[in-house]
Amino acid sequence: MAKKESAADVRDDKELDEDGDYITLEFDDGAEVECEILGVFECDGKEYIALIPDDGTDDAYIYGYQEVGDDEFELIDIEDDSEFEKVVAEFDKIMDDAEFEDDDDEDDDDDEEV
Numbered sequence: 001m002a003k004k005e006s007a008a009d010v011r012d013d014k015e016l017d018e019d020g021d022y023i024t025l026e027f028d029d030g031a032e033v034e035c036e037i038l039g040v041f042e043c044d045g046k047e048y049i050a051l052i053p054d055d056g057t058d059d060a061y062i063y064g065y066q067e068v069g070d071d072e073f074e075l076i077d078i079e080d081d082s083e084f085e086k087v088v089a090e091f092d093k094i095m096d097d098a099e100f101e102d103d104d105d106e107d108d109d110d111d112e113e114v
Contacts, residue, residue: 023051025061025075040065043090049075050091062087
């Protein structure tokens with residue numbers, strides 16, 4: 001489930017972890033949440049980023065994405081509800097396609113085991 005959140009700051013831009021890239025979001029209320037960068041994707045000619053919070057939920061945070069320099073980027077709040085709904089629909093489609101491909105890969109692996 002994608003969650004519409006408003007971020008004040010992205011701390012530590014990107015921290016490289018052995019399992020993936022993580023960033024720390026700091027919200028307007030001062031709360032911080034560590035998020036794994038799931039990926040950057042395009043919708044209607046704009047780039048967006050999907051973040052998975054490391055809080056045990058199955059939420060995903062979706063933001064506009066803009067590179068501002070080498071290894072630096074900016075998260076942009078999606079203010080327009082219709083734009084947000086379109087972006088979430090595209091994200092869901094990408095995730096469904098990826099899940100379908102993973103299922104196909106597992107089936108291929110099962111076929112190889114004899």
